[in-house]
Amino acid sequence: MRKLEGRWALVTGSSRGIGQQIALGLARRGCNIIVHGREARNGRKTIELLAGCEVQTHLVAGDLATEPGIRAVIDGVNAHPGTLDILYNNAAISNRSTPLFEFPMEVWLQTFQVNLFAMIRLCNAFAPGMRERGYGRIINLTSGIADQPNLAPYSVSKAAVDKYSRDLACELKDANVLVNYLDPGWLKTDLGGPNAWEDVETVLPGALVPALLDDNGPTGRLYSAQDYKMLER
Numbered sequence: 754m755r756k757l758e759g760r761w762a763l764v765t766g767s768s769r770g771i772g773q774q775i776a777l778g779l780a781r782r783g784c785n786i787i788v789h790g791r792e793a794r795n796g797r798k799t800i801e802l803l804a805g806c807e808v809q810t811h812l813v814a815g816d817l818a819t820e821p822g823i824r825a826v827i828d829g830v831n832a833h834p835g836t837l838d839i840l841y842n843n844a845a846i847s848n849r850s851t852p853l854f855e856f857p858m859e860v861w862l863q864t865f866q867v868n869l870f871a872m873i874r875l876c877n878a879f880a881p882g883m884r885e886r887g888y889g890r891i892i893n894l895t896s897g898i899a900d901q902p903n904l905a906p907y908s909v910s911k912a913a914v915d916k917y918s919r920d921l922a923c924e925l926k927d928a929n930v931l932v933n934y935l936d937p938g939w940l941k942t943d944l945g946g947p948n949a950w951e952d953v954e955t956v957l958p959g960a961l962v963p964a965l966l967d968d969n970g971p972t973g974r975l976y977s978a979q980d981y982k983m984l985e986r
């Protein structure tokens with residue numbers, strides 16, 4: 754059951770919402786967790802929740818919309834006592850509903866910065882070490898959002914995440930660094946809103962599946978967390 758015993762995972766955006774659930778789910782499988790939020794104080798609640806899981810924890814902070822923030826996350830991870838085995842790229846922002854032709858360019862740029870470019874920076878920082886060590890699991894959060902041009906910067910950034918994940922999987926083929934992307938479903942979180950179909954807890958256990966894959970398992974694939982929601986968390 755504690756298949757990830759001794760491993761270390763960075764879960765970006767694990768201060769609340771889906772990332773917090775993923776951090777808890779991984780920790781229950783024995784995985785040590787690097788919690789991340791924009792500010793350190795945002796991550797403290799998750800650190801408290803993890804206290805019952807008998808794993809080691811480390812806290813990093815940084816705004817993924819800024820270069821110093823991304824640097825702080827990378828440096829914070831490199832300062833922790835282990836090597837990174839699992840990179841769970843979960844943090845993202847959505848948009849205020851806006852007519853498609855009226856989105857300011859700044860909104861497009863900021864959305865892509867947080868949702869895609871920061872993810873690429875983290876993969877650039879940590880995937881080569883995983884390849885050298887012959888073990889890694891990278892999971893990128895995507896979305897099933899469709900036919901909502903009023904949220905186009907968000908949905909287009911997620912389409913780019915899918916393509917990037919497949920390219921990265923190809924780059925790391927045969928290195929036992931498995932790269933997959935996860936659609937969590939529409940969940941009640943700050944981002945998903947109160948009208949979402951599912952409670953945030955239903956992201957488990959499905960979100961763990963791409964982290965628990967056996968060596969040289971599937972890579973470059975889409976996983977849907979809601980396909981597994983009836984199984985034990």
Ligand SMILES: NC(=O)c1ccc[n+]([C@@H]2O[C@H](COP(=O)([O-])OP(=O)(O)OC[C@H]3O[C@@H](n4cnc5c(N)ncnc54)[C@H](OP(=O)(O)O)[C@@H]3O)[C@@H](O)[C@H]2O)c1
Pocket residue numbers: 765766767768769770771772789790791792795815816817818842843844845846867894895896897936937938939940941942943944945946949
């Ligand atoms: N909820 C849904 O229905 C749904 C559906 C499809 C996909 N997703 C995806 O699932 C992932 C998690 O979503 P969620 O619903 O859990 O969102 P959420 O409740 O809004 O939580 C967002 C998380 O990301 C962090 N974050 C936000 N902006 C950041 C920034 N600029 N720099 C660093 N960290 C930042 C937040 O940290 P702070 O606490 O420090 O702000 C928080 O931990 C996202 O990739 C989202 O696109 C969600």
